[in-house]
Amino acid sequence: MTAYEVAVQAEAALGEGPTWDAAAGRLLWVDILGSRVHTYDPSTGRRTVRRTDQHVGAAKPRAGGGLVLNLRDGVGLLDPDDTFRWLHRDVVPGRRGNDAAVAPDGSLWAGTMRYDEAPGGGTLSRLTGTGTGTVEVVLDSVAVSNGTGWSPDGRLMYYIDSPTRRIDVFDVTGDRVSARRPFAAIEDGAGFPDGLTVDADGCVWVALWDGAAVRRYTPEGVLDRVVPLPVSRPTACAFGGAELTDLYITTARTGLAAPHPMSGSLLVIPGAGKGIAQPAFEG
Secondary structure (H helix, E strand, O other): OOOOEEEEOOOOOEEEEEEEEOOOOEEEEEEOOOOEEEEEOOOOOOEEEEEOOOOEEEEEEEOOOOEEEEEOOEEEEEOOOOOEEEEEEOOOOOEEEEEEEEOOOOOEEEEEEEOOOOOOOEEEEEEEOOOOOEEEEEEEEEOEEEEEEEOOOOOEEEEEEHHHOEEEEEEEEOOEEEEEEEEEEOOOOOOEEEEEEEEOOOOEEEEEEOOOEEEEEOOOOOEEEEEEOOOOOEEEEEEEOOOOOEEEEEEEOOOOOOOOOOOOOEEEEOOOOOEOOOOOEOO
């Protein structure tokens, strides 16, 4: 595998949520604590940065253009003309939006967490944007709702509540998930699972916070690849580029007394594998 490269040199406090926006040919990612949404076009090197009014846990493309944002006080929609409106406002003092993902059916699965990471203080909700939109809390007692992704056939959903040190898996039937069970466990001393992505072979890639690595697990939950990184806090990973063969990795520098010079940057491993085209939010 080709070694990592620096795609975007940055000093994001808490870089997160890389997402390939196929329609625009660019990568989206956020700096949660910096309240910024970043874009990067690898074909031209063009970058943009947009400031949000609140901490932003995730930004995903919408089918009709614009973005859906998982913010501190709920989920909002950014229209193509830059107009903002709330899809679901849910103000809970001490809580913010965290990682989010778009399911194969176009719904948004948005996580929350308390700033103090208190157990049971977070949630995972499913949101639709058609008509007036709907919101359903799927999990109501998590600590740090993080990586969420689906198998290539859409029959399984993978999910991380970071303090559990596990990747869990659910069965998917329609818009419902059931039969939650452990898929893979991260051993003591290897860090905490954060964001994840699923590749075209059905393997699960996960970034290890305080683990200085990204790992790949087979569909059977067997560890088969470890990619060491120079930064201690990789946060999430996603395949991007025109052929979905490059693995992009967001990183963080928050809480580090002496962060590595690359901490907070967007890294990339060219030719790491083959990703799955990610759907846009239908709203």
